[in-house]
Amino acid sequence: MNENLISVIGSGTMGNGIAHVFATCPNVEKVILVDLSVQILKNAKEIIKKNLDRQVKKEIISQVKSEESLAKIVFTTDVEEVKESGLVIEAVKEDEMIKKNIFKKLDSIVSKDTIMATNTSSISIDKIAINLKKSQNVIGMHFMNPVPVMKLVEIIKGSQTNNLIVEKTLDYVSSLNKIAVECNDSPGFVSNRILMPMINEAAFTLMEGVASAESIDQIMKLGMGHPMGPLKLADLIGIDVCVSIMNVLFDGFKQEKYRVCPLLDKMMKENKLGIKTKKGFYKY
Ligand SMILES: NC(=O)c1ccc[n+]([C@@H]2O[C@H](COP(=O)([O-])OP(=O)(O)OC[C@H]3O[C@@H](n4cnc5c(N)ncnc54)[C@H](O)[C@@H]3O)[C@@H](O)[C@H]2O)c1
Missing domain, CATH: 3.40.50.720 (NAD(P)-binding Rossmann-like Domain)
Incomplete structure (x- = not known):
């Protein structure tokens, strides 16, 4: 070795x-x-x-x-x-x-x-x-x-x-x-137990027409001091990866708050996986 x-x-x-x-x-x-x-x-x-x-x-x-x-x-x-x-x-x-x-x-x-x-x-x-x-x-x-x-x-x-x-x-x-x-060892560890529900909630916020993707990201960037908005981050991570992590959280904790947003599931089916497929919440 x-x-x-x-x-x-x-x-x-x-x-x-x-x-x-x-x-x-x-x-x-x-x-x-x-x-x-x-x-x-x-x-x-x-x-x-x-x-x-x-x-x-x-x-x-x-x-x-x-x-x-x-x-x-x-x-x-x-x-x-x-x-x-x-x-x-x-x-x-x-x-x-x-x-x-x-x-x-x-x-x-x-x-x-x-x-x-x-x-x-x-x-x-x-x-x-x-x-x-x-x-x-x-x-x-x-x-x-x-x-x-x-x-x-x-x-x-x-x-x-x-x-x-x-x-x-x-x-x-x-x-x-x-x-x-x-x-x-716990589902999602620390980073994704906290990050993924935020991304999932941002997807719900967009799906329910509360604001555009750009507005959601701007509010979180400028208001919370995040370097990147949650939807842009989801595109960087990969929508498929986000869905898999939400499913692990849901299976692990069995709580509704971890249920994957239908918009993320829809994007998966349409192969809108983010940067890697050049289409996600944004176009690349
Ligand atoms: N994308 C992110 O932001 C991110 C961040 C941290 C951790 N992760 C984790 O890292 C891991 C990889 O994620 P990713 O985004 O790089 O995925 P990806 O889909 O970009 O890459 C996965 C690669 O694994 C290869 N692969 C699949 N089965 C294989 C096998 N049996 N042997 C060899 N190669 C095989 C695929 O061909 C592909 O190239 C996942 O567990 C993910 O949860 C992802």
Whole structure:
């Protein structure tokens, strides 16, 4: 096992950002980024390159560092390649069954000391870790979007998570110059238990004709000092991700206040998923 070898499973919005930030970290030798097809990985590579270029323009990193970082990332469809990693971060769709299958596979191939982290926004760490031989190595490592910009990583300890795994995870977060804040395992953890009902309520406010999307966002931006309005944020996160998180909250707490707004469901059916499909509450 090599602690300086990091793997990320899923190269979408979050996965490509996580691979990007680890690749720019000086201690890291190699980042393995896994996804289902070569075409998806090709898109991820283009996005990472574009985001590194943006950091060069803003003089956050040099051109040389940008090229070195991209060269550190190995793009592959073969999950077996992650087996010698010190840290594996799963960042696939917010779907409990898909995540469980990935952890079952990881459990059988990685070393006894490998950290098996999930970037889940809301799904219980204990549910993901259930029946694994290495359940004590499973931890929530919840990066915020956009990963290269946002400082926070919410760290979620499952009931089985070993303290050494927590400490090593905190070290990885500080090596990225990010700030880790710990919490316990509960639906939506802290961030999305509070954020998602606000986004859901903003969708109800729009659906009921109380105000336009622009007005709702402006009121929350200018009135509450939020950097971005809730509907614009929903487009950035992905409407599908928001719906999945609301469903996890509803299933977990069984309270009406967590019922997903019908407008969000309708947008899902129409493939208006936000920035990633170029249509959401706004057009891109
Ligand atoms: N979008 C956000 O703002 C945000 C923020 C924090 C956390 N999250 C969480 O991060 C995770 C990923 O979200 P996202 O928005 O990046 O999703 P996404 O849909 O953009 O990307 C998911 C990627 O996983 C890939 N994938 C699916 N099954 C796979 C498998 N078996 N093996 C390898 N790759 C597979 C897909 O092809 C896709 O490229 C989710 O759990 C989500 O809740 C999302």
